Amino acid sequence: MSEVLVLVDHANGTVRKTTAELLTIARRLGEPSAVFVGDGFDAAKETLAKFGAEKVYRVESADVTDYLVAPQAEVLAQLVADKSPAAVLIPSNSAGKEIAARLAVKTDSGLITDAVDVQAGEGGGVSTTQSVFAGSYTVKASVTKGTPIVTVKPNSAAPEEAAGAAADEVVDVTISDAAKGAKITESKAKEASGRPELTEAAIVVSGGRGTGGDFGPVEAFADSLGAAVGASRAAVDAGWYPHTSQVGQTGKQVSPQLYVAAGISGAIQHRAGMQTSKTIIAVNKDEEAPIFELVDFGVVGDLFQVLPQATEAVKAAKG
Amino acid sequence: MNIVVCVKYVPDAQSDRTFNESDNTTDRVGVDGLLSELDEYAVEEALKLVEAGEGEVTVVTIGPDEAADALKKALQMGADKAVHVKDDAIHGSDAIATSLVLAEAVKKAAGGTPELVLTGMASTDGTMSVVPAMLAERLGLPQVTFASELTVDGQQVTIRRDGDAASETIVATLPALVSVTDQINEPRYPSFKGIMAAKKKPVEEWSLADLGVDASQVGLDAAWTKVESFTKRPPREQGQIVTDEGDGGTKLAEFLTAQKFV
Ligand SMILES: Cc1cc2nc3c(=O)[nH]c(=O)nc-3n(C[C@H](O)[C@H](O)[C@H](O)COP(=O)(O)OP(=O)(O)OC[C@H]3O[C@@H](n4cnc5c(N)ncnc54)[C@H](O)[C@@H]3O)c2cc1C
Numbered sequence: 001m002s003e004v005l006v007l008v009d010h011a012n013g014t015v016r017k018t019t020a021e022l023l024t025i026a027r028r029l030g031e032p033s034a035v036f037v038g039d040g041f042d043a044a045k046e047t048l049a050k051f052g053a054e055k056v057y058r059v060e061s062a063d064v065t066d067y068l069v070a071p072q073a074e075v076l077a078q079l080v081a082d083k084s085p086a087a088v089l090i091p092s093n094s095a096g097k098e099i100a101a102r103l104a105v106k107t108d109s110g111l112i113t114d115a116v117d118v119q120a121g122e123g124g125g126v127s128t129t130q131s132v133f134a135g136s137y138t139v140k141a142s143v144t145k146g147t148p149i150v151t152v153k154p155n156s157a158a159p160e161e162a163a164g165a166a167a168d169e170v171v172d173v174t175i176s177d178a179a180k181g182a183k184i185t186e187s188k189a190k191e192a193s194g195r196p197e198l199t200e201a202a203i204v205v206s207g208g209r210g211t212g213g214d215f216g217p218v219e220a221f222a223d224s225l226g227a228a229v230g231a232s233r234a235a236v237d238a239g240w241y242p243h244t245s246q247v248g249q250t251g252k253q254v255s256p257q258l259y260v261a262a263g264i265s266g267a268i269q270h271r272a273g274m275q276t277s278k279t280i281i282a283v284n285k286d287e288e289a290p291i292f293e294l295v296d297f298g299v300v301g302d303l304f305q306v307l308p309q310a311t312e313a314v315k316a317a318k319g
Numbered sequence: 320m321n322i323v324v325c326v327k328y329v330p331d332a333q334s335d336r337t338f339n340e341s342d343n344t345t346d347r348v349g350v351d352g353l354l355s356e357l358d359e360y361a362v363e364e365a366l367k368l369v370e371a372g373e374g375e376v377t378v379v380t381i382g383p384d385e386a387a388d389a390l391k392k393a394l395q396m397g398a399d400k401a402v403h404v405k406d407d408a409i410h411g412s413d414a415i416a417t418s419l420v421l422a423e424a425v426k427k428a429a430g431g432t433p434e435l436v437l438t439g440m441a442s443t444d445g446t447m448s449v450v451p452a453m454l455a456e457r458l459g460l461p462q463v464t465f466a467s468e469l470t471v472d473g474q475q476v477t478i479r480r481d482g483d484a485a486s487e488t489i490v491a492t493l494p495a496l497v498s499v500t501d502q503i504n505e506p507r508y509p510s511f512k513g514i515m516a517a518k519k520k521p522v523e524e525w526s527l528a529d530l531g532v533d534a535s536q537v538g539l540d541a542a543w544t545k546v547e548s549f550t551k552r553p554p555r556e557q558g559q560i561v562t563d564e565g566d567g568g569t570k571l572a573e574f575l576t577a578q579k580f581v
Pocket residue numbers: 207208209210211231232233234235246247248249250251252262263264265266267268269270273283284285286289301302303304356357501
C-alpha cells in the first residue's frame with residue numbers, strides 16, 4: 001500500500017487535533033506517514049502512533065524552523081520525490097496552504113485547498129469535497145496530475161484511533177539559500193485563553209459591535225458551553241478582541257456544530273467564515289438583521305439580558 | 320523603489336455567485352465586478368511606500384475585458400501605469416497556471432526582477448490564498464506574506480505576521496514578494512484629481528504570446544485538478560425566531576437542551 005504523507009501540526013510536540021483528523025483521513029487513502037518538523041517529537045510520538053502513523057519522518061534542522069514556509073515545502077518536495085506517496089495531506093491554515101502551494105509548483109502536482117472531506121477516488125487518486133462561495137455550493141473535485149496535494153479544514157473527520165508503529169526516521173534535508181529568504185526573527189506566542197482553539201471547537205460563541213466592547217456576557221456564555229470565543233471584524237477593529245479571534249473572510253473560517261452570533265449583523269464577509277456551521281443561533285436587537293436569515297434559532301433581544309439568563313439556565317441544566 | 324502590484328477583478332461579493340453549467344468554471348459573465356477589496360490594501364501600501372521615497376507603481380492583472388475596471392480603479396487611486404494580460408486561452412485557469420502567467424507578466428513589467436512585488440492576502444472570490452506563495456516560488460523571491468505591518472528600510476523588509484499560534488516578525492532582503500492583510504492600512508478613495516489623471520495613464524495589453532507562455536500550459540484543459548460536480552446547498556430552512564419578553568435566555572437554553580448541546 002502506498003504511503004500518504006501527513007504534515008503534523010504541533011506546537012513543541014503538542015499535536016493539534018487536526019493532525020489526528022488528517023491521519024484518520026490518510027488511512028482511507030493508504031498507509032499514513034507523518035512528517036514532523038521541529039522539536040518535541042518525543043512528546044508527539046504517542047499521539048501519532050495512536051492515530052495510525054506507521055512511519056514518522058523527522059526534520060529538526062533550524063534551517064527549516066527559523067524561516068517562513070519555503071523550507072517546509074522543500075522538505076515535502078524531497079519526501080515526495082523519495083517516497084512517491086499516494087497523496088500529501090496538509091492542515092488548511094494560512095501557513096499550511098502556502099506550503100501546499102509551493103509544493104504543488106515544485107512537484108508539478110494538482111492542489112486542492114480547504115477540503116472538508118477526502119475519500120479515495122474511484123479510479124485511484126482522491127475525491128475531495130469543498131464548500132465554496134460562502135458555503136452556497138458544494139464542489140467535488142479530483143486531482144488529475146502529479147501527487148494529489150490536499151489541504152484539509154479542521155473538523156473534516158472524526159478522529160479514529162488505530163494503532164500505528166510510528167517508527168521514526170530522521171531525514172537529512174538540504175535547504176536551498178533561496179528558501180531561506182524570509183527569516184522569522186521573533187515569535188510571540190498567543191496568550192492562552194484556556195478555551196478551545198477557534199477553528200477546532202465544537203461550539204463557537206461570537207460577539208460583535210453590539211457588545212459595545214463588553215465581551216463579558218459572551219465569554220460567560222461560551223464558558224458555560226465549553227465553547228471558543230470569536231468576534232466580528234467590527235469588534236476586532238475597535239480593539240475589543242484580538243484579530244486572531246476574527247471570524248470571516250479575512251479572519252478564521254469556522255464550521256462548528258454550533259455557532260452563536262451575539263450583536264453581529266451578519267454581513268456577507270462575516271457569513272463567509274461561519275455559514276457552514278451545523279446549527280446557527282443569533283441574538284440581536286434588530287429583527288431585520290440579516291443574520292436571522294441563517295439561523296436555526298434566533299432571539300430578538302438585548303444580548304445583555306438574553307445571554308446572562310441563558311448562561312444561568314445552561315449551568316442549571318448541567319447541574 | 321519600483322513596485323509591481325498584482326490585482327484581481329472579482330465578482331461583487333454582494334451579488335450571487337454561480338458556476339458556469341457548461342464547463343464548471345466560476346461564472347464571471349453578467350455579474351458586476353470590481354477591484355478585489357483585498358487588493359486595495361496592496362495598492363495603498365505601494366502608494367505609501369513610493370510617496371515616502373521615490374519610484375513607480377505598476378499594477379498588473381490577468382482577466383477578461385472587464386478586468387480593465389480593476390486597473391482603472393488602481394490608477395485612480397494613484398498607481399502610475401497598468402498592465403492587462405488577456406487571452407481567451409486563459410479562461411478556466413487554476414491557481415497554478417495563473418501564477419505562471421503572473422510571474423512572466425511581473426518580470427516583463429519590471430524589466431527583469433522587480434524590487435518589490437505586492438499582493439493582497441487572498442481574492443474575495445476564490446479565497447484559496449495560494450497565488451502569492453506560488454508567485455514567490457516561481458520568481459525565486461523571499462515570500463513575506465500576510466503582513467499586518469510592513470516597513471522597508473534600505474534593502475530590508477520587515478513585517479508582522481499574525482499567525483494562528485503566534486505573532487511573528489519576519490525579515491527579508493529586497494527583492495521580495497509581500498502580501499498584505501486588511502489590517503495594514505485604510506485604502507484611500509480616488510480623488511477627483513486622481514480620476515481625471517487616470518485617464519491619461521498608460522495601460523498596456525499583453526497576450527500569452529507577448530509573455531512567451533504557451534497556451535497549452537493554461538486554461539481549463541491544463542488545470543491539474545478537475546471539478547467533478549457542484550451542487551447548490553439547499554437554502555437553510557427558516558429557523559425559529561422568538562422575541563425576548565423576559566424569557567429569551569431561558570428559551571435559548573431550552574433550544575440548546577432539545578438539540579442536545581447541553
Ligand atoms: C474586505 C473586507 C473584509 C471583511 N472581512 C470581515 C471578516 O472577516 N469578518 C467580519 O466579521 N467582518 C468582515 N468585514 C466587515 C463586515 O463587512 C462588517 O462590517 C462587520 O462584519 C460588521 O460587524 P458587526 O456585525 O459586529 O457590526 P454591525 O454590522 O454594526 O452590527 C452590530 C449588530 O449588533 C446589534 N446590536 C447592537 N446592540 C445590541 C445589543 N445590546 N444586543 C443585541 N444586539 C445588538 C445591531 O442590531 C447590529 O445588527 C469585512 C469587510 C471588508 C470590506
